[in-house]
Amino acid sequence: MTFKPFRHLLTGMAFACLLTPLSTLAASTDNLWHDVAGRSLAANAPKPAQFRSLSLDSRQMAAYLAQAHARGIATAVSLPLPEGGFSNFNVVDSGTLPPELQAKYPEILSFKGTDAEGRRLRLDVSPLGFQAMVFDKDGIWMVRPEVIAGGNDNYLSYRRGDLAGLGGQWQCDTHGDQVNPLTEAIHPKAVTPSTVTGAQQRVYRAAVAANHQYIAAVGGGTVAGGLAAVTTAVNRVTEVYEYEMSIRLVLVPNNNLIIYPNAGSDPFSSNGTGVINNSTSVINAAIGVGNYDIGHVFTTGSGGVAGLGVVCGGSKARGTTGLPNPIGDDFYIDFVAHEMGHQFAGNHPFNGSKGNCSGGNRNGSTAYEPGSGSSIMAYAGI
Known part of the structure; x- marks a missing residue:
């Protein structure tokens, strides 16, 4: 290329x-x-x-x-x-x-x-x-x-x-039962967030990893190419988070260390559960446990899997997003912003129970939106 x-x-x-x-x-x-x-x-x-x-x-x-x-x-x-x-x-x-x-x-x-x-x-x-x-x-x-x-x-x-949506390509798996006790101690009400965010902007240090399949898919197959794609994604997600919740994401200074262009040195597969089972340990080792607030991994096949309310806790890197074509608005806004939203304690707000909304994805205590919902944390149109 x-x-x-x-x-x-x-x-x-x-x-x-x-x-x-x-x-x-x-x-x-x-x-x-x-x-x-x-x-x-x-x-x-x-x-x-x-x-x-x-x-x-x-x-x-x-x-x-x-x-x-x-x-x-x-x-x-x-x-x-x-x-x-x-x-x-x-x-x-x-x-x-x-x-x-x-x-x-x-x-x-x-x-x-x-x-x-x-x-x-x-x-x-x-x-x-x-x-x-x-x-x-x-x-x-x-x-x-x-x-x-x-x-x-x-x-x-x-x-x-x-542009046609991605429809059935998506599967989200929220691990609400995986919330780390440390997170609960710091934020005891993290999974039932307030509807008022306040006027103060909060800056979170984001460690965003990318596996070799993702880097090949976005173009270039190099650390620079992978980091460029990660930067684009985080910049887009931050626009939503700043506007809606006064949250800004900034990549960590050594984020290049978790961009893996070569299969031989890549610690991440494209299996969602497999990725988040070792994402925290990998990112902790590369970046330093005290040097980031939220971690996430981009792949081409992990769908969406994330811990609920794990930001700033012991499981803060339990999040991954992956699609076969991980480029564009669908990937950035509908999927990455959605999965990171789970890490920030956002649950599914849709009231539907059919199609993609089935299989235990509906959360009764937050099911405020009709059908598949209309917000980013819902399954709008998918």
């Missing part, structure tokens, strides 16, 4: 920063985008019912954002709306990568921002490409490479609602 558009990225950034004043690009980054009519989608591209097909000068965009990031300033970025036209977002560093980890991987940049209409943006630039997720009043829309790490500048802009 080739990373042609981002090859020698730092060298290209350096020359571009010398040649192109920041103010010039800031005035109109929409000039880096060009509509492409009639292009057929690649076989492994997402297939939304409606989409906008574009090309992006990705090297110039990466150089522009790297320059702004290095100067620590807010900057303007134009994103193509799915229906046509552009929206200008003011973006700043998202804080997903701590300074120590950012210094090790300067090619991975992570941003957050807003536009004049109040839309909220999460944006990442890495060897995997330019990827954006926008939350607006009509739902979520995406801007992403047609194929992640696909080796070209073909991009798509589309709304989440125009």
Whole structure:
């Protein structure tokens, strides 16, 4: 697999920063985008019912954002709306990568921002490409490479609602009986959380591991590629958690130590129960038991398995999410945010008992939502 558009990225950034004043690009980054009519989608591209097909000068965009990031300033970025036209977002560093980890991987940049209409943006630039997720009043829309790490500048802009869901691919297994006694001692009411979160933002140090199958699936098969994909996922999940619960996730400074691109050194399978049975011991050994607050493992086959209310306790890494295609809004929002929500003591709120809601997944004391539910902790539409 080739990373042609981002090859020698730092060298290209350096020359571009010398040649192109920041103010010039800031005035109109929409000039880096060009509509492409009639292009057929690649076989492994997402297939939304409606989409906008574009090309992006990705090297110039990466150089522009790297320059702004290095100067620590807010900057303007134009994103193509799915229906046509552009929206200008003011973006700043998202804080997903701590300074120590950012210094090790300067090619991975992570941003957050807003536009004049109040839309909220999460944006990442890495060897995997330019990827954006926008939350607006009509739902979520995406801007992403047609194929992640696909080796070209073909991009798509589309709304989440125009993309078919994953349906029966998902299985969630909440281990409520596995709550660690230490967690109970620290948070005795963790499994019956308050409906009021308060105004204080809480920052949690997240140790997010990735097995070799996940890293191969997201592109590249390298530590940098795996970490880039993890950064994108955590940045997206944090948007939901900050907005809904005033919780921010920050990757631990040595998170690269738990990205396993090689099968021979990978301690994790893609079996959900198998993963969480050793996830805490593996992450404790690599990161240090006192150096993180929540741990999670990404795979391609573990479905979703998590301990209930385990954050900050002795079983704080008992959580995993895995799908055959672990990329995109479905994976980040519907599944990773859902499983991490269990770790933060969120239970299933749906009242349905058929289909995916059967098999003991319904929790009577929190079954407030009709049918399969509508919130992230429910099984909305699956």
